Amino acid sequence: MTRIKGGDIAQKRRKKSRTVSSGFRGAHSKLTRIITQQIIRAFVSAHRDRDKKKRNFRRLWITRINAVIREGGIFYNYSKLIHDLYKKQLLFNRKILAQIAIFNRNCLYIIAIGIRKKMDCKEYNEIVYRLIFNLHNFKWSYPENELRESGVEITMRKYAKVVKINEHVQ
Numbered sequence: 001m002t003r004i005k006g007g008d009i010a011q012k013r014r015k016k017s018r019t020v021s022s023g024f025r026g027a028h029s030k031l032t033r034i035i036t037q038q039i040i041r042a043f044v045s046a047h048r049d050r051d052k053k054k055r056n057f058r059r060l061w062i063t064r065i066n067a068v069i070r071e072g073g074i075f076y077n078y079s080k081l082i083h084d085l086y087k088k089q090l091l092f093n094r095k096i097l098a099q100i101a102i103f104n105r106n107c108l109y110i111i112a113i114g115i116r117k118k119m120d121c122k123e124y125n126e127i128v129y130r131l132i133f134n135l136h137n138f139k140w141s142y143p144e145n146e147l148r149e150s151g152v153e154i155t156m157r158k159y160a161k162v163v164k165i166n167e168h169v170q
Contacts, residue, residue, distance in 0.1 A: 059096035065108075068101035072109045076116070084115040 014032055021028060021035045028038045066078035101108045102160060 056096060061094040064098040065094065065101050068108055069106055069112055072112065076112055080110055081115070088115055
């Protein structure tokens, strides 16, 4: 019998895996069996590191917030700040707090000082919102329905939610 060449489908499959592994070094981009092993390993690493990336960013945000809060001269730290935010029912992401800490430290100091004072929760929420609404580049984690009920207008600008207080609301 005559010898049958490898089929077109198998060649296409190998070619596809070679294009995926084109950046690998040595035999990892040349030999078919090793290519398949390395592709599987690369996908496993990518899957694992997506979760690691989220963890690392959360750690970065927490350290930034903690550094700025401790630097402020108040005897206060990150864990107390977050605890007091939850007690006052202010819903901020750690990402948002980290951005505020970097771009506008005074705002974060005012939030931290205001939280520690014995103040009516409604009054304090209004003060914090007015302070932070001037920063137009932040995404909000506050529920939109509650904001609309309190007379706050929500618009979309450059894929980020920007919140504005209406003039008639005081």
